[in-house]
Amino acid sequence: MRFLTLAAAFCIAAPGLAQAQSTPAPLSAYASEFIKKPVFSKSYQKMLTLPSWVRTGQGTSEIVKPLTIEGKAYLVTNICEPHNCHDHQLNLIFTKDGKQAWGLLSTFRGSKLYQLPLGEPDDAIMNALTKNFQDNNPGSPT
Template identity: 40%
Template sequence: MKQRLKIFTLACTIVCGTMTAAAAPPTTQDLLNTSGFRQAYKTMITLPAWVVSGKGTSTPVEYFTQKGKTYALGHMCKPHDCAAQQLELVLATDHSGSWGLLSIKANNALKQTVLGSPTPEIEKALRDAYTKNNPSD
């Protein structure tokens, strides 16, 4: 009888402990540490290959000065798909930073992603460049 009680108690402890653990939802980090979620997460933060490689159709840069610092402003797009995928890029000529505006059109919708945490002035330069390069939008 005591043996059965010990087994029953052990079984209850295991089952109850499992139920308690199952009732608590995982954290976001827990999910991102599992293979399926990790792959989906990496896909979400992946930039197009032509952006990562810096190999797109491009135009000559323009230089501008802001607060005594010189920047190069460039435009690049996905080869053979310039109307749908474009990147405006600002590069500090002293190599201290770079910022971008990635614009992707799909299903008659425009999605723009700001890259590199630009200052409001640099972001304005990026958005103005997009407007200049896409006058019909």
């Protein structure tokens, strides 16, 4: 009798157990572990890759000009995606010796402007990059 009761209880519970096993288990990985999984690693790396015109410097560009920021001499210029300068631009500032560079990558999606600083610019360099963008894009939001 005892065996029959246990078997009956299992039969009643079994449909629920089968359903529970078909439901995906919740993710329990930290981001640092999660992005290393092969299924997510590729899309993560792709997300971090700058566009080819930025990586290679193959774009429509402007003449390099001198710029003084807080009494120090720098060089400033712009480059943009060929045939799409309005929507994809990179403003650049270099030290005169070329040992350090900063950039401001600007992308328009419709009327929305997205900007990504590159090279960890301090406030003075960031202000100069933003001004350079504004000078080349009068009337654009910042």
